[in-house]
Amino acid sequence: MTKPLYPFKFTPILKDKIWGGQKLKTLLHKESDLPNIGESWEISDVEGDTSIVSNGELNGTSLQVLLETYKAELIGEKNYKHFGNKFPLLIKFIDAKEDLSIQLHPNDELAAKRHNSFGKTEMWYVMQADQDANLIVGFNQKMTAKTYLEHLEAKTLTQILNFDKVKEGDTYFIEVGRVHAIGAGVLLAEIQQTSDITYRVYDWDRVDDEGKERDLHNDLAIDAFNFDMDDDFRIAYSKTDNQSNPMVSCPYFTTNYLEVTKSLNKTNDLDSFIIYICVEGEVEIITNQTSEIIKKGETLLLPAAIKSYQITSKKARLLEVYV
Structure with missing residues (x-):
């Protein structure tokens, strides 16, 4: 089992x-x-x-x-x-x-x-x-x-x-x-x-x-080389607190910017794992079974089977990544 x-x-x-x-x-x-x-x-x-x-x-x-x-x-x-x-x-x-x-x-x-x-x-x-x-x-x-x-x-x-x-x-x-x-x-x-x-x-x-x-x-x-590319490599994105702000979406991955200043209840209906990369501060990610803290410079893989969870922090910045 x-x-x-x-x-x-x-x-x-x-x-x-x-x-x-x-x-x-x-x-x-x-x-x-x-x-x-x-x-x-x-x-x-x-x-x-x-x-x-x-x-x-x-x-x-x-x-x-x-x-x-x-x-x-x-x-x-x-x-x-x-x-x-x-x-x-x-x-x-x-x-x-x-x-x-x-x-x-x-x-x-x-x-x-x-x-x-x-x-x-x-x-x-x-x-x-x-x-x-x-x-x-x-x-x-x-x-x-x-x-x-x-x-x-x-x-x-x-x-x-x-x-x-x-x-x-x-x-x-x-x-x-x-x-x-x-x-x-x-x-x-x-x-x-x-x-x-x-x-x-x-x-x-x-x-x-x-x-x-x-x-x-x-x-x-x-x-x-692809010499015909446009100069569209700089990514502009919004930084609204406590919501997933789109950064990059391509066939290989999607990345959002997430600035957390309180507790957020999140659901995963993406049919994908989610990776959280902490780029500033620290957050606690809570599921039914466990609680994990990730700090700046740490990364967490949330399996696709976990459909609801909570993210809580007084101040942290995350990159939220899935396929």
């Missing part, structure tokens, strides 16, 4: 990166001895990096086993029909002490053909940014493959890229085929398809401790 479902927390999977820093430890209280923590994978079903439950009766169970055991009860009927025993989203916090590489991601078709993977549509929510920190998203002019390749060859790529100064709360939608990079000094939450496929096109000529440059993927990347 299977145990009843409840809201799940997972042990963060921390990643040492050449560009990583210490904010995941100092600001989000992740425990690690890694020198340059670039990423905290909060909920992951990427092969080799599957999340493990850290709370309640199913503590120690992998997300993969949860999904194989509970199926549609965990992720919803339509999602289980579509994704089967593969959790569709990857949730991360990212700390860029230095600039990340300039990169893009392939669409579903290319990723399936080349890597047996989903594509990688994603969004960013800026949690903290140092003064003058920026993100690179898209180009600063109309672009063609010919012009792009000329600048790539001449090492003048930065002349044609769009740099945006950012602050807390800024939100970006990064479609497949769009060039992008997280700039130094930015801490953000990332919501994306379950995929670890990145095409790196420029890495600032930096080298690792052994004097080696990281691999670039320009041969693969040129087919993955």
